[in-house]
Amino acid sequence: MSVHMPTTVDEAVALLADNPGARLLSGGTDTMVEVNFNHLKPETVIGLRRVESLRDYRVSSERIEIGAGVPYSRMETGPLADALPALAAAARTVGSPQIRAAGTLGGNLGTCSPAGDGLPVLAALDADVNLRSPRGLRSVPFAEFMVGVKRNSRLADEIIESVSIVPTRGYQDYAKVGVRNAMVISVASVCFVHDRNTASVRIALGAVGPTIIRAREAESWLTGQVDAAATLPNDENIASEFARRVAAEARPIDDHRSTSAYRRHAIQTLARRLYIRSTK
Amino acid sequence: MNDTTGFYELVVNGKKREVRDSWVGESLLYVLRERLGLMGSKGACEQGECGSCTVLLDGDAVCSCLVLAATATDSEVVTVEGLAADGAPTDVQKAFVEHGAVQCGFCTPGLIVAVHHLLDRNPDPSAIEVKEALSGNICRCTGYGRIFAAVETVVAIRKGAGK
């Protein structure tokens, strides 16, 4: 086994091309659990910790770009949190301070668990995932990136370089249900984004399907009822009907973490709650 | 490029340390304890859940069980041993002892590192900030009350000393 520590993305891409099947390692919080328990014995590891450009983000009024190696701790506060409150809220729910200091969005995308807390935010914000390979840069909408439980459309020689997001204007938030407050994998989660610029409401559901689910029918029902270019009305009937429709689009299963009935109920409650919060 | 196979150097508590004849998949926790003889950091879960292995990596408090040691070659690692470099206990360690926050002691090294890390960045944390900062460190003995009391005492003493 050998370990490479490139310092630029181009170097990392070249190393991956020369070592097909090498394991990319960002924060290590998913990978090292597998290594420690002997589920994984990589031949070659390409560590990305020292690639400075991956650990950078840029916020402008047209575009927000977040490097794949930015840890959650840097999303919780500061310019990124100001620009993307939903991402900050999601980041704060991840693991513990130690996990958030190491874990990254690139790793969340690499693993692509339906319970990954960064993913509903990327889905609701219509983020693009930017992939770098010897052929150059390829941008994939998040909805086409995640294709199943722990499956994504990254090609074997591609490195996730960053995600890009068009800033929205209006309320956005993320809410998650789990068995306790800290260190908990999501049982159900909702990201709610109201964008007055495009007069849209976008809602994405985590841990209730094989991929992150966008409740598109509920979204278009809602924009047919209200003027989404303005603040949404504080109306109980609209909130409840919207939440009912959102929950109908979830595809939850029974597993060791929860039942499908509870998950659907949780989605409905969170969707209603976030809608009402958005009106205030 | 830095290609590592079996031999590499780490900087631990300010000193260069050679790691030889190791499997390169070893975690930093394993290397600290089994290769470098630094037994302060504890291993309980080896999956990031308990915090007993907490160290500082380039100033961030992380779980050393989740760091591939061979990727830490150009980083500064500080373990609990590095906090009390001259052998005398730190103010945080003293307060833990005085408050009975050390019972079986297994969680203690990780908590001491986490508390130093918190107070270095936030000298006057609120109760909720302390809880949040220590939420990745699990203690099965104390019920946490004594740990929070110890942190409060350190904050008060440091504030008094600053005046």
Ligand SMILES: Cc1cc2nc3c(=O)[nH]c(=O)nc-3n(C[C@H](O)[C@H](O)[C@H](O)COP(=O)(O)OP(=O)(O)OC[C@H]3O[C@@H](n4cnc5c(N)ncnc54)[C@H](O)[C@@H]3O)c2cc1C
């Ligand atoms: C105790 C604990 C608690 C956790 N709690 C949560 C939680 O609450 N919510 C949550 O969502 N997750 C949680 N996780 C899972 C994990 O922390 C996240 O998925 C995190 O985002 C992984 O990021 P990483 O950088 O550490 O990934 P790594 O382990 O470094 O990588 C994960 C995968 O992504 C690939 N990869 C990494 N970077 C790239 C890249 N740039 N290009 C291509 N592939 C790449 C790797 O090859 C690997 O397959 C937890 C983990 C632990 C150990």
Ligand code: FES
């Ligand atoms: S041993 Fe590392 S967190 Fe438990």
Ligand code: FES
């Ligand atoms: S003192 Fe025993 S686990 Fe904390």
